[in-house]
Amino acid sequence: MKLHKETAESLEPCKHMEGMLNRTAEGSAPPLMKWYALWHAKGCSRCGTFLARMTALIAQLKGLHGVGADSIGGERLGDDRWTSLESKWSEVEESTQTRK
Numbered sequence: 001m002k003l004h005k006e007t008a009e010s011l012e013p014c015k016h017m018e019g020m021l022n023r024t025a026e027g028s029a030p031p032l033m034k035w036y037a038l039w040h041a042k043g044c045s046r047c048g049t050f051l052a053r054m055t056a057l058i059a060q061l062k063g064l065h066g067v068g069a070d071s072i073g074g075e076r077l078g079d080d081r082w083t084s085l086e087s088k089w090s091e092v093e094e095s096t097q098t099r100k
């Protein structure tokens, strides 16, 4: 029986996502990286929480208020855009997993 202590403090993003999430939160990520980070964060509660915190923290530091994860960098993705992006990345992830 494996039990991991999951406290709010120990909540860390996936190792391979940390850099992308940081850059996405600060707005320095290129569009594709930002999309991927946001897409991953939508389906991964740890990265989602991490990104939300980083975004809020950076927004605070910049003196901005009310900036949500979907308005990072002042850009907004329409729902249809999200859907096509999501299916694209699902395909990529699935093919990566089955190729193993």
Ligand SMILES: [Zn+2]
Binding pocket: 013, 014, 017, 040, 044, 045, 046, 047, 048
């Ligand atoms: Zn993750």
